[in-house]
Amino acid sequence: MANTVEITCAAEPEALGIFRTFIEDECSRFGIPEEVVFDLKLAVDEVCSNVVMHGYKGMPPGSIILALQFWPDRVTVQITDFGQVFSPDQTPAPDLDGPLEDRRAGGLGWHLIFQTMDSVAYEHSGAGNVLTLQKKLD
Template identity: 25%
Template sequence: MISRIDMALANDVQEVARVIDTLEEFGAANGIPAEQSLRFGLALDELITNIISYGLAGRGDGTITLSIEHRGGMLCAELADNGPAFDPLAAETVPPSGDIETREVGGLGLTLVKSFMDRLDYRRADGFNRLTMEMKVKAA
C-alpha cells in the first residue's frame, strides 16, 4: 500500500483536477471514505488555486510541490510554492453575509480550508511558502 505521494504541479489551474483525482485514488487505496478524501481535496483545491491565481500568476518559473501522507488516522499534506511570501492563515476571512445581490465569494475558499482542516501550519523557508495541513479521517 502506498501511504505517501509526492507530486510536482504545473502552474496551471487544470492541475487541480489531477490533484483531486490522485487523492481519490490514494484514498481508495488507503481505505479512506470517498467523502473524506474529497473534503481534503477541497482544501488543496482552494490553496492551489490561490497560489496559481495570485502568488504565481504570470510566472514562468513558478514551482509547486505537494506531498500527501496517510498516517495515524490522519490525512496530511505539505504544499510548497516559490511565490511571494503569503501566509494564508493570517489572511482575513470574513464571515459569509449578504443576500444574492451583495454577496461576494472572495475569501470563501480560505474559510472552507480553515473549517475543514484540523491543523494548519505555515512557514516561509528558502524562498518557499510551506503550508502543512492535517485532517483526522472519520469513519464512513
C-alpha cells in the first residue's frame, strides 16, 4: 500500500522552489533519508526546469503536476505536463572528461536525472506527457 501526495503549479520558474519545498515536507513526514530527498529534489528540479523553459514554447503556458508515491521500499515520482512532446532519448550525452575550455553546459540535467534515479520512464498520451522516476530506499 502506497501513500500518494500531489501538487499542481503553473509552469513558471517560481514553481521550482515550491516543488522542492513540497518534496522536503512530504519526505520528512515519511521519514525519507536526507540523501534520497536531495536526489529527488534534484531530479524533479531538472525535469521541471525543462518544462518551464521549453515545454510550453509556442503555446499558452500550462501546468505541471507533481505526484509522489511513498512505498515501503521506494519513492515513485510522476511529473505530468501538457506541453510539447519530448523524449529524454533526444538529449545529447554531455562531455564529462574534457578540459574546462571545451565543456558545454548542455545535457547535464538529464545526466543528473539518470545518475540519481533508479529508473526513468516517459509516456505521452492524450492525458499529457508523463515522466515517471523511481528511487529505491535501501
